[in-house]
Amino acid sequence: MQLSPDWVVGFTDGEGCFFVGIQRHPEMTAGYQVLPEFTIVQHERDIQILYALKRFFRCGVVRQNHGDRYAYRVRKLSCLRKVIEFFEKHPLKTKKNVDFRKFRRVVMLMEQGKHLDKGGLLEIVEIAKDMNTANRPALEKVVEFLKAG
Amino acid sequence: MQLSPDWVVGFTDGEGCFFVGIQRHPEMTAGYQVLPEFTIVQHERDIQILYALKRFFRCGVVRQNHGDRYAYRVRKLSCLRKVIEFFEKHPLKTKKNVDFRKFRRVVMLMEQGKHLDKGGLLEIVEIAKDMNTANRPALEKVVEFLKAG
Numbered sequence A, B: 001m002q003l004s005p006d007w008v009v010g011f012t013d014g015e016g017c018f019f020v021g022i023q024r025h026p027e028m029t030a031g032y033q034v035l036p037e038f039t040i041v042q043h044e045r046d047i048q049i050l051y052a053l054k055r056f057f058r059c060g061v062v063r064q065n066h067g068d069r070y071a072y073r074v075r076k077l078s079c080l081r082k083v084i085e086f087f088e089k090h091p092l093k094t095k096k097n098v099d100f101r102k103f104r105r106v107v108m109l110m111e112q113g114k115h116l117d118k119g120g121l122l123e124i125v126e127i128a129k130d131m132n133t134a135n136r137p138a139l140e141k142v143v144e145f146l147k148a149g
Helices: A005-015 A044-057 A077-089 A096-111 A118-129 A136-148 B005-015 B044-057 B077-089 B096-111 B118-129 B136-148
Strands: A016-024 A032-043 A061-064 A069-074 B016-024 B032-043 B061-064 B069-074
Touching: A005 A016, A005 A032, A005 A044, A005 A077, A005 B005, A016 A096, A016 A118, A016 A136, A032 A044, A032 A077, A032 A096, A032 A118, A044 A061, A044 A069, A044 A077, A069 A077, A077 A096, A096 A118, A118 A136, B005 B016, B005 B032, B005 B044, B005 B077, B016 B096, B016 B118, B016 B136, B032 B044, B032 B077, B032 B096, B032 B118, B044 B061, B044 B069, B044 B077, B069 B077, B077 B096, B096 B118, B118 B136
Parallel strands: none
Antiparallel strands: A016 A032, A032 A069, A061 A069, B016 B032, B032 B069, B061 B069
């Protein structure tokens, strides 16, 4: 199956998710790990679409998500860079583009190593908190923890 | 906002719904009304996408759905014909295409007036029952009713 750039943009406007996970990780200097990911989840009947996306971006993995759901997932920074460059060239048309820009900012800060110190991490958490996909109460606690520490 | 055909296909693969409603309607000869509809539902933040779809197909309406959700909806047979011709020319890539073909079959039968007699209606209900979007238990009851009558 061949996917066109416009189809990929339309499908991502519908089904794509730009998410920034922030996980407790005591071994890291700032105490937290930043895990940005781009995912598209489908019922297993459409698993071939997920593999087509993997071929399209030449990056990412297809994994079982929950039950009969599968996910195409990109986590590696070098792969996220490719995904970001694609959506810079072919912008999303829905308000998901707002989340995309915040996501891109987080990835850029990580590429600069800013997530490794507390100041940069705080900046990232504030951006993540402001995303549509955010778990705000959990991120509020991270902010409190970082400001208290 | 300008939409391209491929974007519309990708977005519909993600968010579109081909649905065949069958409603009790005692005034109709066969006792039921067939209501095929093509819908795309979005959060109100993306209402401009729904209006762009309406302009793209030159058909359909944008209406509030539930709460903060809005729907682009096509119900008129002449408009569904336009939508069908578009997706014949630009096929969906997900398994939603299977539902689309069943939906198209129902619309064709209606264009031929087959929904107005019991035999045609039964055929339509059997197709609708087999769709991914179907409320199977309700449609089973319609079949029982038609076969008993």
